[in-house]
Amino acid sequence: MNPPNTFLLYGATGYTARLILEKVGQFGLKPILCGRDEAKLRPLAGQFGFDYRVADLTNAAALDAALQGVPVVLHCAGPFSKTALPMQQACLRNRVHYLDITGEVAVFEQGAALDVAAKQQGVMLMSGVGFDVVPTDCIARYLKDKLPDATHLELAFANDGGAVSHGTAQTAADGLGQGGLVRENGKLKRVDYAHKVLTVKFLNGQTATCMSIPWGDVSTAYHTTGIPNIETFMAAEPMAIRLARAGNYLGWLLRQKWVQRFVQQQITKRITGPDEAKRSGANTQVWGRARNAAGTVTEARLSGPDGYDMTVLASLLITKKVLHGQFKPGFQTPAGLFGADLVLEIGGVKREAN
Numbered sequence: 147m148n149p150p151n152t153f154l155l156y157g158a159t160g161y162t163a164r165l166i167l168e169k170v171g172q173f174g175l176k177p178i179l180c181g182r183d184e185a186k187l188r189p190l191a192g193q194f195g196f197d198y199r200v201a202d203l204t205n206a207a208a209l210d211a212a213l214q215g216v217p218v219v220l221h222c223a224g225p226f227s228k229t230a231l232p233m234q235q236a237c238l239r240n241r242v243h244y245l246d247i248t249g250e251v252a253v254f255e256q257g258a259a260l261d262v263a264a265k266q267q268g269v270m271l272m273s274g275v276g277f278d279v280v281p282t283d284c285i286a287r288y289l290k291d292k293l294p295d296a297t298h299l300e301l302a303f304a305n306d307g308g309a310v311s312h313g314t315a316q317t318a319a320d321g322l323g324q325g326g327l328v329r330e331n332g333k334l335k336r337v338d339y340a341h342k343v344l345t346v347k348f349l350n351g352q353t354a355t356c357m358s359i360p361w362g363d364v365s366t367a368y369h370t371t372g373i374p375n376i377e378t379f380m381a382a383e384p385m386a387i388r389l390a391r392a393g394n395y396l397g398w399l400l401r402q403k404w405v406q407r408f409v410q411q412q413i414t415k416r417i418t419g420p421d422e423a424k425r426s427g428a429n430t431q432v433w434g435r436a437r438n439a440a441g442t443v444t445e446a447r448l449s450g451p452d453g454y455d456m457t458v459l460a461s462l463l464i465t466k467k468v469l470h471g472q473f474k475p476g477f478q479t480p481a482g483l484f485g486a487d488l489v490l491e492i493g494g495v496k497r498e499a500n
Contacts, residue, residue, distance in 0.1 A: 299436050302346045
């Protein structure tokens with residue numbers, strides 16, 4: 147039997163998972179490393195002094211064996227649109243709680259569709275336990291608590307951490323040509339990418355132009371708050387906004403398999419992830435605004451570590467909570483279960499409201 151602080155870290159050789167391994171000791175946790183490539187797992191496990199298990203997501207028997215004796219999986223192998231479901235199904239079969247660090251709307255909706263099955267198995271399914279979507283989800287919950295009858299919610303973020311990881315870039319590439327997404331009257335609705343632009347003043351005092359994007363909160367914030375109309379935005383330079391809008395007319399091309407294969411090949415060749423120097427000088431800014439049918443408006447702002455550090459700290463914080471029995475069977479969201487102040491448990495996070 148494994149110690150009570152043990153969990154399975156799947157996708158352990160990836161960029162974000164390696165960052166998690168560097169800080170896992172601060173939380174008193176002991177991961178079992180897992181992935182499909184033993185040649186990469188073995189030296190990594192030796193470097194950090196942890197056990198490892200080998201399992202490909204396409205091999206159900208191997209996954210079942212890897213999950214034996216562990217109460218929680220922290221799944222870090224993207225793109226999650228391809229990897230989440232087999233791991234979720236394995237967790238349901240073996241009655242193991244599931245966490246991941248995705249920001250993909252389809253994965254959140256997939257988890258919600260498995261809610262009944264998860265409750266029957268006594269298993270919790272919680273996606274988005276990192277930067278995607280803990281800080282934004284907590285702002286959504288905070289605004290809902292302040293304005294219980296809110297009908298509209300807007301969320302925006304800025305993250306000046308520079309380069310992205312290989313997995314994040316792959317996820318973005320998978321969404322090429324798909325357009326934008328909003329929540330309208332409780333339903334997900336396709337819109338043009340960057341169909342709307344906002345000017346937002348963040349907690350650091352900077353004002354930024356933000357374009358609408360299909361961020362995970364159009365799913366999670368709805369499940370957390372029940373607010374029926376939700377739009378999400380990201381700070382962007384004018385050129386990036388123009389390119390995003392131009393892409394709306396090239397969706398047919400961007401969806402071609404040969405184009406996506408080319409992009410994936412370039413990602414594999416060129417992208418690893420931001421270095422420590424870039425991360426240490428960066429931070430995350432989040433803004434939210436809610437209003438009700440009477441026109442009452444409330445806003446809130448939040449700042450904290452850069453996106454990758456936020457992911458590491460939030461995912462380990464939530465993993466520890468679940469290991470200590472703080473879970474609820476079924477599909478859950480971070481702020482839906484743990485409340486708006488969850489993000490304030492992360493060092494360096496500040497929040498203010500108007």
